[in-house]
Amino acid sequence: MNFAPRTQPSRPRRVRRGALATMLVAALLSAMPPVLADGLPDLGDSSQSDIPPQLEKKVGESILNEIRLRDPQYLDDPEIAAYVDQLGQRLAAASPDPGFGFTFFVMKDPTINAFATFGGYVGVNTGLITSAQSESELAGVLAHEISHVTQHHLARGIAKEKQNSIVAMAAMALALLAASKNPDAASAAIVGSQAAMVQSQLGFSRDFEREADRIGFQTLEKAGFDVRGMGDFFQRLQQASRLYENNAPSYMRTHPLTVERIADMQNRAQKTPYKQVPDSLDFHLVRGKLRAQLGTPREAVADLEHLLKERKFANEAGIRFGLAHAQLRAKNYAAVEQEIQNLRRLKVASPMLDNLAAESRSAQGDVAGAIAIYKSALRNAPFAKSLMYGYSEALLADKRPAEALAYLDGQLQLYTGDYKLWSLKAKTASALGRRLQQHQALAEAYALQGQLLPAIDQLQMAQRSGDGNFYEQSVVDARLRELRTRQEEEARQKR
Secondary structure (H helix, E strand, O other), rough: OOOOOOOOOOOOOOOOOOHHHHHHHHHHHHHHHHHHHOOOOOOOOOOOOOOOOHHHHHHHOOOOHHHHHHOOEEEEOHHHHHHHHHHHHHHHHHOOOOOOOOOEEEEOOOOOOOEEEEHEEEEEHHHHHHHHHOHHHHHHHHHHHHHHHHHHHHHHHHHHOOOOOOOHHHHHHHHHHHHHOHHHHHHHOOOOHHHHHHHHHHHHHHHHHHHHHHHHHHHHHOOOOHHHHHHHHHHHHHHHHHHHHHOOOOHHHHOOOOOOHHHHHHHHHOOOOOHHHHOOHHHHHHHHHHOOOOOHHHHHHHHHHHHHHHHHOOOOOHHHHHHHHHHOOOOOOHHHHHHHHHHHOOOOOOOHHHHHHHHHHOOOOOHHHHHHHHHHHHHHHOHHHHHHHHHHHHHHHOOOOHHHHHHHHHHHHHHHOOOHHHHHHHHHHHHHHHHHHHHHHHHHHHHHHHHHHHHHHHHHHHOOOOOOHHHHHHHHHOOOOOOOOHHHHHHHHHH
């Protein structure tokens, strides 16, 4: 995101993964109470973690905040994120612990990979989405990762190393996360004696892989997907790895596959009645949109046009949707409008298509036309985040900030934890010259991203704004006290 100064949280500069690793270690340490430094209990029952669940959640949240704010590969696309989250939540509801509380996010990385970190935070690479040949295959990988979380594999593995200090364990957790995201970058986080610890942990994880296979298979079946998707995808990965030799896909290097594991998945599938499960429309639209982002705009257009001409696709709507996005990148608006009409003729009805149509109108300078599309689309899909954001931006572009502010206030009553809505409110309040509301909203956007110091700074600016009434000032004062208390608690934990 590129935000205006003083109205939106600015995007931090790109950092090297080594630097990110250092920051993540700090985040891990700040979340871990000193009492754990004396050692952790022995590895217990497979359904329990020796690290408290609330600590797992806090560490996972810290990791995601660092990734979201500083890793340039974090994909901040509300449509793709919404699809992955919807798929993940469907699977989580069918897991052994449906009330655990999962958060799914997407990394713009062409490698085939997914990774689970503390507290139900699961990352998915775009390369995994585009390489899956069916939605059940993608769901199979997610079910496997969800099982790592419900079985507390990462926390149990770290607890096993109870002879190490909490500092070393935090570093090991980070190294494992780095390895699961990008094995080539893991060396940035593995130094000295920690290297041996990580190698030992990766070996220990092979038992966890088999457990995740078994529970993931049950989750996949309960969620209503084709259980053959899991075995089919892993078998295809194994076959492909023979061509890679020493440069195997990331998923293969962090999730060691064996013939035994694949045979076990296939045997389980054979014992299950065959069930044909059609892919969702969103699966194909998201894959098309991701494909449109590959290479230059001209290369993306040529690739998708070739697939259409040769009819090399499983779903025409997905390819045409991707082509429309590629043409939008190329600023060929007539071609975009033509593909939108083609999709309408295919009876495609989706908030993603409506959002594309509105974006095309805005790009052509027809902001009023975009607003009309957004209004109609929101009547049919009032909870689609991409439409909410786009509609608010369009109102601002049309110099209607009062309408935008009223709309955003209504949405924030439903989605108080959405930092993007708070950022948009800050921009809208700025356009109206309401400085207290601007700084107050920006403070909430920062706080929701784990940035307490900038949040406190914004609330202090709100106090000095001089344009709020008594009630508004009281709310700012109370929130400032709350954030300062949180800051003091975190400082105590670091000591």
